[in-house]
Amino acid sequence: MNPEDFQKLNRVIHEKGRMAIMSLLAATPSVSFTDMRDTLGMTDGNLTTHIKHLQKAGYVGVTKSFRGKRPLTTLSLTTEGRAAFADYIDALEQIVKSARS
Amino acid sequence: MNPEDFQKLNRVIHEKGRMAIMSLLAATPSVSFTDMRDTLGMTDGNLTTHIKHLQKAGYVGVTKSFRGKRPLTTLSLTTEGRAAFADYIDALEQIVKSARS
Numbered sequence: 001m002n003p004e005d006f007q008k009l010n011r012v013i014h015e016k017g018r019m020a021i022m023s024l025l026a027a028t029p030s031v032s033f034t035d036m037r038d039t040l041g042m043t044d045g046n047l048t049t050h051i052k053h054l055q056k057a058g059y060v061g062v063t064k065s066f067r068g069k070r071p072l073t074t075l076s077l078t079t080e081g082r083a084a085f086a087d088y089i090d091a092l093e094q095i096v097k098s099a100r101s
Numbered sequence: 102m103n104p105e106d107f108q109k110l111n112r113v114i115h116e117k118g119r120m121a122i123m124s125l126l127a128a129t130p131s132v133s134f135t136d137m138r139d140t141l142g143m144t145d146g147n148l149t150t151h152i153k154h155l156q157k158a159g160y161v162g163v164t165k166s167f168r169g170k171r172p173l174t175t176l177s178l179t180t181e182g183r184a185a186f187a188d189y190i191d192a193l194e195q196i197v198k199s200a201r202s
Contacts, residue, residue: 001128003141006121014117020107023200027102040104089200092193099124099190 001098008091010084012057017042017050022085025060025077033073051075059084102199109192111185113158118143118151123186126161126178134174152176160185 013022020040024031031039037047054060059081063074077085114123121141125132132140138148155161160182164175178186 001121001124003121006117006124006141009117009120011117014115016107016110016112016115019110019196020102020104023102023107023196026200040107085200089197093197095120095124096190096194096197099127099186 002094005091005094005098008087008094010088010091012053012059013085013088015050017046018054019088021047021050021054021075022059022077022081022088025075026082026085030063030074030076033075036075054081057081057084103195106192106195106199109188109195111189111192113154113160114186114189116151118147119155120189122148122151122155122176123160123178123182123189126176127183127186131164131175131177134176137176155182158182158185 013019017040021036024036024039033047033051036042037044040047042050051060051062055062059078061076061078063076065072065074114120118141122137125137125140134148134152137143138145141148143151152161152163156163159179162177162179164177166173166175
């Protein structure tokens, strides 16, 4: 077990809800706010708070537009967010490997 | 990406510091408080707080004894702690696999 593996874990991404959001966004070019909320079973307020945190870190981009007359909020990973998530998954993998050995 | 993988993550273990403590204990029958503190680069206060949390969850046992005239505090995983950590690592592995696919 290597203590550095844990120090490497990105605090912004490590929170369970944000981990789920980042994982969902990593698997797709973009997702609407409502689709994400329903997929992850979060409240509007909870998802909004997490997204603000991820936006502030520069990991998630938020686009506001319209679908017909209805406002549409679309979420996607930034290049920086995609890289940070890849690093985070690498660190997790190291921890799992070390626990298995 | 499966939202249930994230819901499965044990909140007590998921915190970075406690994850490191559980990983260290999983690799050994027992560790002294001071060795753990030095290995993980934590303060006494920080480690004490985490250990109390893990003790309350029933995951870590604390034994107080003496080495010569010096008090010795020894930490070890309980059977329940070992099982919870194994489940946690299984959940992490699912998340890593899903991110890689």
